[in-house]
Amino acid sequence: MIRTFSRLLRLALVAAATLIGIAPLNIAHAADVATPQKKILYVTRLDLPANASERNKELQQKGMASDTRVRTHLEAMGYAVTFADQSAPPANAEKYDLVILSSVVQSRELTDTAYKDVRVPMLTWENDLFDSLRLTGRKKGEVYGEVEKEHYIRIVNAPHPLAAGLPAGKTYVYPRDTSMGWGTPARSAIVIATLPGDLDKAVIFGYEKGATMDYDFVAPARRVAFFLDNLTFDQLTPIGLRLFDAAVVWALAPAPAKN
Template sequence: MSRRMRSFLVTVGLVLALVFCMSSASAAMLPWSALHGKTVLLVTGSTEPGQPNDDALVHQHLESLGFKVKTVDDNAPESSALGVSLIVISSTANANRLGDRYADVAVPIFTWNTFDYPNLGMTGPELHRDFGVVDPIQHFADSFMILYGYGASTTSEIGRAVGLKPQLFGTLYLEPGHAGWGRPGPGATVVADFNGSPHMAAVFTYERNASMLQRRVAPARRVGFFLGNGNFHLLTAVHGPAAHDPQMRSWAIGLKLFDTALRWAASPPPHVAPYDPTALDARLRKAAHGKKVLYVERVNGGEGREADQHIVAHLRSLGFDVDVADQTAPQSRADGKDLVLISSTCSKYKLANKYADVAVPVISMEGLDADALHLAGRHRYVDYGEHGEEHESDDPPENYLDIVGAGNPMAAGLTPGLVQFSKHPGVLKWAVPTPDAVVIATLPNAPEQRAIFGYPKGSVMADGFVAPARRAQLPMDNPTYDDLTTQGHALFDAVVLWSIGG
C-alpha cells in the first residue's frame, strides 16, 4: 500500500469517526435503525470444493440487519474500504494475501479471520501461543470445547447489552467444527473466552486508541470473533417456547453476541477529552461539590506522612469534604461517604479486610492489599506485587507507565505509550485483575502487570466477588504523590473523577 493511499484511508476513517461522534453525544451503542443503510465491506476468500463456507449466509444476514453489503475478495485493493462504515473479514480470506492491508485504516473492523489477528495487531504473531484455530481433525477433543463459551466481561458495553453472565453459554449448536481464539493485549476487553481462560479469548475488542500488540494502536474499534468458515449457521439462538425460559435465553446467545458485537463495532466510540490538566481540574471540582471522602491512612506514620497530608489537602482544595481515619478504625467510618481512598501508608494486616464490601467507590493505593480487596488473586508476585522494593522485588525501581487504555476517561486524555508518572524511579505497585476490569496502564515491558485499572459497579472481581460500587487501583508507594509529574497528577485526578461517577 502506498503511503499516500494509507494516509488517505486513515483520513477518511477519521472523518467518518468524527461524523459518528457528532451524531451521538452519549456515544452509546447505536440502535439498529441508526445503522440502517450503512455500507459494510465484507472481505472473503474461497474454500476447497466440498468444504463448508457460510460467507453467503453472512452476506444475507448483514443485509437483514439493514446494512448495504459490498463483498470483495482478499486481493481487492485498499481503496475498496473508501466510504464504508464497517469492515467485516471472513476466515475464508487468505491472511497471507491480506497482510496488514487494513491494519491502519481508521474504520471499525469485525473479523473472525484468526490468522489475520497478528497482521492487524490484535494479537502477537506466534501460532498456538498468541492465537490458534481449533480443528476437529487435528484437535477432535478440543473441538467440543468450542461449543461452550464463558462470560468474561459482563459489565462491558457488549456484555451488558447481551445480558452476559459469568457462566457458561452455548456458542454453537452441537456439531464440532473450526473456531479461533486469540490472546489479546492488556488494552483489549475479553468479552468471552473458552475454558474460562482470558488467554483463549473467543470474543475480544479494542476501543479506538487502545494499545494493541505489534506496537500498534487501534485507529478505530476492532472486534475478534471465534467463528470458522462454515459455522455461522450454527450460532445458537432461542426461538419459540424456549424464549420464555430465562435459562435458555442466557444460554443460546451465540447469534445475539455476533449481532451485538457488530453493532458495537459500527457505533461511535465514547468521547474522551484530550489531555488538559486545567480542564480536568475544573471537571473534578464540579463533580466534587458536596461529596464526602474517607481518607484511610496510617495516622502519625513514618514514611509517606507528608504525602498523605498533601493528598488530603489536594482533595479539600477541590471541594471534597474529607474525613481522615486511621487504618485501625472500624469500617463504619465509611458510612455516608461517597468515596473511600486507601493510602499506601496502610498495612494490610491493620486494614484486616476492611472496605472490601462497602457500597461506595473505593480507590486503593496500597497495592499489597489487592487480594484482601478482591482486586486481584491471592498469590503475591504472581497476582500482585511491586517494582523497586529493596529485598522484596526482582524488578528495579520504576517511574514510567505504559498507557494502554487511552480510550477511557481514567487515562486523562494521555496518548498511548510511555508516560513519566513520577519524577524519579521508585516503588510502583501492580496487580492482575479479572477480565471485567478496565485497564488503563501497565508497567513498562510488563504487560501482565496492570498499574492503573478500575472495576465498574457489578463487575466480577477476584474470587467471584461482585463489585458493590466502583473500585480502582493506583500504583503509588508511600511518598510517591509528592514526586508525581504533571501527567501523574492528571492520572490521579482522572481516577478519582471516574470513581465518583464524574
C-alpha cells in the same frame, strides 16, 4: 439595590448564553443551584501503639506527612476530606461518597478487610491489600506486588476517562525511578496502564459497579487501583498527577445504569 444588581447580572448571563447558543434557562438559575460537596473518607494510620519502635514512628510520621499533602490536593479539587484511622469500623464509610485506602495503613492488620464490602466507591494504592479487596488474586509477586525502580508506564486504554485524555503509549509519571505498585486483575477489570515491559502487570485499573472481581466477588461500587507508594505522591509529574485526578473523578462519577 443589591437585588437590582443581581437581576441585571442574571439578565446579562442569559443574554450571553443566548449569543453562544447555551440554553438560557440553565444559566439563569445557575446561581440558585448549589452542588453538594463530595465527601471523601481517607483511611490511613493515625495512631500507633505506645510500644511502637522508633522506626515505625518515623515511617508513620513520614507517611502521614505525605497523606496530608494528598488531602490538601483533594481539598483544592473541591472535596471535603476526613482522615480516619485504619482501626475505625469500615461501616463508617457508608456515609461518604468515596473511600481512599492509603498505603500508609498496616496491611497485615486489614487482611480480608470488610472495606471490600462497602457500597461506596473506593480508590487505593496499597498493593498489599489488592488481594483482600478482591482487586487481584492472593499470590504476592505473581498477581500483585511492586517494582523498586520504574518511572514509565504504558497507557493501553486511552479512550477511557481513567486515562485522563492521554494518548496510548509510553509516558513517564515520575521524574526518576522509584517504587511502583502493580496488579494482575480479573478479566472484567478496566485496565488503563501497565508496566512498560509487562502488559500483564497493570498499574492503573478499575472495576465498574457490578463487575465480577477476583474470587467471583461482585463489586459493590466502583473500585480503582493506582500505582503510588507511601511517599511518592509528591514525586508525580504533571502527567502522573493528571492520572491521579482522573482516578478520583472517575471513582466518584455515577456508574452507568444497566439496561
